[in-house]
Amino acid sequence: MARERAAGVPGGPEAGPADPFHRRLAAFEGSAAAIGGRGKDPVNAPMIRHWCEAVGDANPAYTGPDAIAPPTMLQAWTMGGLSGHGDRTSAYDELLALLDGAGYTSVVATDCEQEYRRPLRPGDTVAFDAVIESVSPRKTTRLGTGHFVTTRMDVRVDGELAGTHRFRILKYAPAARPDGRARSAERPASGARPRASRPRPVVNRDNQGFWDGVRDRKLLIQRCTGCSGLRFPWLPGCHACGSPAWDTVEASGAATVFSYVVMHHPPFPAFDPPYAVALVELAEGVRMVSNITGVPYDKVRISLPVQLEFLTVDDGLVLPVFRGSEA
Missing domain, CATH: 3.10.129.10 (Hotdog Thioesterase)
Incomplete structure (x- = not known):
């Protein structure tokens, strides 16, 4: 043994x-x-x-x-x-x-x-x-x-x-920090929990163009100029033909839920569980992970039609999310 x-x-x-x-x-x-x-x-x-x-x-x-x-x-x-x-x-x-x-x-x-x-x-x-x-x-x-x-x-x-x-x-x-406060988000005297800051995405030279597009309320998909293949997430080269050359196409915003998970645990101060996180398939054929809005978490289903919208989290952060409809 x-x-x-x-x-x-x-x-x-x-x-x-x-x-x-x-x-x-x-x-x-x-x-x-x-x-x-x-x-x-x-x-x-x-x-x-x-x-x-x-x-x-x-x-x-x-x-x-x-x-x-x-x-x-x-x-x-x-x-x-x-x-x-x-x-x-x-x-x-x-x-x-x-x-x-x-x-x-x-x-x-x-x-x-x-x-x-x-x-x-x-x-x-x-x-x-x-x-x-x-x-x-x-x-x-x-x-x-x-x-x-x-x-x-x-x-x-x-x-x-x-x-x-x-x-x-x-x-x-x-445990308490050296200043005597708890290491997690503190509750004020009223008992209400302050809203924690939403985590920031990691932006680098490979995906800078994507986040620049989101800032301008555009969802940009990379397109290889060698084989015309679309890819997401953004990569420095084509995974199909290896070409480093690319341009972009703007997504129409139409999509469907390909798969999803409902987050219950662990709790995180910036979010309110339970909530749905989905792998959505865009009309253009690529898939991305995002939040689903507009429907309760227990109404999210595979193949649910959803539509792109942009969520302004705060002055420094805009995120692409997808809104569904119970109808």
Whole structure:
């Protein structure tokens, strides 16, 4: 059996014996977080090759007719992608909501542990279950005070345990800054939370033209002058023919929802969850990620027609968003 551990934020001493709130949290221990999950793809050579190239691992054990998958890829075979697996239970969400309600609204991943029982080989199909393994008593760290939540995923092939993945987060209330204020957004005496500043996009020489267009209320799409292919997001060269030459076309603004996700957690001061974030397909054929406005988050659907509009967030920020209609 092999084991790998990645360490993160250490926990401080316990704040005392278990209190009634911790007993409520501990009641979730042993609850299923996912049941009957199955990997969306079998273990396969292309994913192994991409992984090895990304991390620079040239071990010959990962190539050839007798190849095995790198053990550290264990979690990669269980990921559900944008559409998820449909095997997740409500217990984990209920636990996080209980912590949020008690003021432990910040979250950080602290560490993971993996145990390897048998190698995975191309062609293997993995199955998995996950459980809430433990919720710690209240602890104080450099970040703040909160509770460590550990989930354990058991990964199997043909009923045989192939490995175990433990993932630990800290749900915490941020510690005070040196000036005595909380590190998160402060509430004024009235109890109203001030609006945090919306995050700014990263603008560089490759996408400057796009943001210049947004400033002028135009959604510009790059067009390769070598093969006439459209591309988004903006790139310094054509991914189809390799030409560095390009011009732009202005999008009509008509689009449909190709895929979407409703953001519930984690809460962020500049946003009001729940809200919908969508991958929209423009009439011109390219896709982009944006917010959906004009309809409640639970009315957003795949293939919903939407129309481009420009949202003025503040004096320094304009964003392209897409408005839908319930009709």
